[in-house]
Amino acid sequence: MSCSTLLRLVCLGVLTWVLVACGGVSFRVAKDVAAPRSVAVLPLGGKADPGARTLARALLVERLRGRGLQVVAIDFVDRVLAEQGWLTDPERFDPKALPLPKVREVLAVDAVLVGHDLDESRFNILLLRRHAFGGTIGLRNGTESAWWSANHVASLLGGLLLMSGQVISEIRAQIVHGSSMATLGLVDTYVEDVAETVPVQKQVDGSPGSNVSLTEVRAERTAVPTAGLERIVVKANASPGATLTFDLDPRRTAIPMAGRAGVFVGAQDVPVGSVRRVRVAARGPFGGDPVAAEVELR
Numbered sequence: 001m002s003c004s005t006l007l008r009l010v011c012l013g014v015l016t017w018v019l020v021a022c023g024g025v026s027f028r029v030a031k032d033v034a035a036p037r038s039v040a041v042l043p044l045g046g047k048a049d050p051g052a053r054t055l056a057r058a059l060l061v062e063r064l065r066g067r068g069l070q071v072v073a074i075d076f077v078d079r080v081l082a083e084q085g086w087l088t089d090p091e092r093f094d095p096k097a098l099p100l101p102k103v104r105e106v107l108a109v110d111a112v113l114v115g116h117d118l119d120e121s122r123f124n125i126l127l128l129r130r131h132a133f134g135g136t137i138g139l140r141n142g143t144e145s146a147w148w149s150a151n152h153v154a155s156l157l158g159g160l161l162l163m164s165g166q167v168i169s170e171i172r173a174q175i176v177h178g179s180s181m182a183t184l185g186l187v188d189t190y191v192e193d194v195a196e197t198v199p200v201q202k203q204v205d206g207s208p209g210s211n212v213s214l215t216e217v218r219a220e221r222t223a224v225p226t227a228g229l230e231r232i233v234v235k236a237n238a239s240p241g242a243t244l245t246f247d248l249d250p251r252r253t254a255i256p257m258a259g260r261a262g263v264f265v266g267a268q269d270v271p272v273g274s275v276r277r278v279r280v281a282a283r284g285p286f287g288g289d290p291v292a293a294e295v296e297l298r
Helices: 003-020 050-066 074-083 100-107 167-176 180-195
Strands: 026-029 038-041 111-125 128-140 146-159 214-223 229-238 243-247 258-260 263-271 277-284 287-296
Touching: 038 050, 038 074, 038 100, 050 074, 050 111, 050 180, 074 100, 074 243, 100 111, 128 180, 146 180, 214 277, 214 287, 229 243, 229 277, 243 263
Parallel strands: 038 111
Antiparallel strands: 026 146, 111 128, 128 146, 214 229, 229 263, 243 277, 258 263, 277 287
């Protein structure tokens, strides 16, 4: 047997293994678990780059909304997790360590999406290449039971032997292989593939985010030790679970406010006399259009 024939047989074996590893989405929908109406997407765990996991999480929020589920805004989820001491290092977040019943209760949702073992892999063997992104995710009701779960790996295949006669195109692909652009495409493909297996739920009339209230907005100036500066203190009452921010001017916007039991407070140091009005915006945990109010500084 010639060396070229042996090489082709080995490559064929590698290609067969790669294709087997690139099957469709493996998913399960439990008939004995009630379908959730409201869900929260937790930070995704795994060895994949934090940026890729963050993108996958944001895409999952949008795709789940497209399947008829009410999905809590990510900033609200992260704020609650941080307040409870469950989110200390986002890059090393481990959803397996969370007390899921308590998490679901605090977030006031029917289920939480938990993703773990998300990983990105790539290799070049015998002129064949594979770049993949995948992992396991599931919508859990706070116990070990999952209404829906899926395991999938999205991948890109290539190689000079697979694209005979297109050497230049393949060389360009090798350059892109493993780049952030290729990763982003794989993440999008992964999320799209798994989201398509989530049963579509009947849409609920009205936007849950439109029910947020914002009252008793006030702002005042206070002195600070630093010469030439003053502190703007902003207070407001809003629906429990809302996320509040305030704007001082076009350059200082979306400054977060901390809240507990519906009472929110925020502060920012600015040059004396540089701010006259304050705009406060409140968003419900499910997003939607914000409720806003403006007040004069006292």
